[in-house]
Amino acid sequence: MSSCNLTIVVPVYNEQENISVFIEAIKVELASIYQHLDILFVNDGSTDNTVNMISAEIVVNDNISLIDLARNFGKEAAMTAGLKHARGDAVVIMDVDLQDPPAIILEFFRLWRTGEYDTVYGVRVDRSADTVMKRCTAGGFYKLFNMLSHRTKLPENTGDFRLINRKVIDALNQMPERNRFMKGMFAWTAFRAIGVPFERPERNLGCTKFNYWSLWNFALDGILSFTSWPLRVWSYIGFGISFFAFLYASHILIDTLFLGIKVPGYASIMSVILFLGGVQLISLGVIGEYIGRIFTEIKQRPIYLIDKVTGQYQRQDTPNE
Numbered sequence: 142m143s144s145c146n147l148t149i150v151v152p153v154y155n156e157q158e159n160i161s162v163f164i165e166a167i168k169v170e171l172a173s174i175y176q177h178l179d180i181l182f183v184n185d186g187s188t189d190n191t192v193n194m195i196s197a198e199i200v201v202n203d204n205i206s207l208i209d210l211a212r213n214f215g216k217e218a219a220m221t222a223g224l225k226h227a228r229g230d231a232v233v234i235m236d237v238d239l240q241d242p243p244a245i246i247l248e249f250f251r252l253w254r255t256g257e258y259d260t261v262y263g264v265r266v267d268r269s270a271d272t273v274m275k276r277c278t279a280g281g282f283y284k285l286f287n288m289l290s291h292r293t294k295l296p297e298n299t300g301d302f303r304l305i306n307r308k309v310i311d312a313l314n315q316m317p318e319r320n321r322f323m324k325g326m327f328a329w330t331a332f333r334a335i336g337v338p339f340e341r342p343e344r345n346l347g348c349t350k351f352n353y354w355s356l357w358n359f360a361l362d363g364i365l366s367f368t369s370w371p372l373r374v375w376s377y378i379g380f381g382i383s384f385f386a387f388l389y390a391s392h393i394l395i396d397t398l399f400l401g402i403k404v405p406g407y408a409s410i411m412s413v414i415l416f417l418g419g420v421q422l423i424s425l426g427v428i429g430e431y432i433g434r435i436f437t438e439i440k441q442r443p444i445y446l447i448d449k450v451t452g453q454y455q456r457q458d459t460p461n462e
């Protein structure tokens with residue numbers, strides 16, 4: 142392997158207090174490979190001083206660049222923009238809040254340079270920085286996802302923090318979908334991968350950009366983009382219910398034939414109607430979730446819009462969207 146340039150892609154959304162601390166940490170912790178690095182920030186529609194902070198750094202560092210998105214498109218879209226433009230032979234995706242420790246990148250880099258791995262991902266061994274609720278819901282999500290999705294398996298306790306080589310970057314850049322669940326897409330590429338354990342510290346400054354509602358929607362996106370099982374399960378539930386309905390109808394028929402017509406039945410009729418009404422609404426809702434996503438896909442809108450590109454990436458040809 143002759144070339145070994147590494148682009149660090151960093152999506153940022155309202156992170157003004159973290160920019161200079163982050164760059165300083167990269168310089169100090171990655172001093173031994175710093176000459177191989179360039180840092181590509183993707184500003185995801187920040188409304189604070191983030192862009193000015195990055196622009197000030199670009200003036201004094203010629204290996205820092207910025208893709209400024211037109212508005213907030215979400216972290217998945219911001220990462221997509223970064224991957225599309227990154228020029229390194231490999232890319233490391235990491236958060237700016239130092240929850241992904243820069244020192245681990247040395248190990249990522251070493252493993253990549255052995256030439257045996259296409260992906261080197263960080264595995265969180267200690268999630269004590271997360272709340273109990275977050276740990277339980279995340280754990281449950283990975284289990285459910287891996288149960289439902291037959292081909293794509295997500296490694297547990299793995300975020301977006303990883304190194305991917307050109308082969309994986311090119312594969313991801315070929316994936317046109319609008320509903321982008323990147324953790325699943327990384328796993329889908331399924332090239333040779335290895336995990337590196339690390340302890341995840343608490344966020345440096347500022348607060349998390351994801352609340353439980355956005356995490357729930359994110360989890361739904363993940364499951365619905367990688368399996369059609371929730372759509373198909375209703376046929377089986379329907380068969381099950383029909384089978385019991387047939388048994389119950391036979392029971393009523395025999396009862397009526399031998400014991401005559403009994404008028405009471407309000408409770409059972411009501412329960413059956415309400416139960417079936419609920420089941421039908423849930424199944425319609427699942428179909429709706431898929432149709433909503435098909436609608437988003439079929440419009441074929443761009444995944445993100447770029448306002449401007451600055452730094453190193455502006456000076457040379459930047460591929461247009």
Ligand code: UDP
Nearest residue numbers: 152153154185215216219236237349350351
């Ligand atoms: N982020 C982003 N767009 C968003 C939300 C977050 O680019 O809409 C960035 C954010 O600036 C940070 C990274 O994604 O660099 C991870 O966000 P955060 O630390 O809030 O997530 P958590 O660590 O709580 O999962």
Ligand code: MG
Nearest residue numbers: 236238240344
């Ligand atoms: Mg964080």
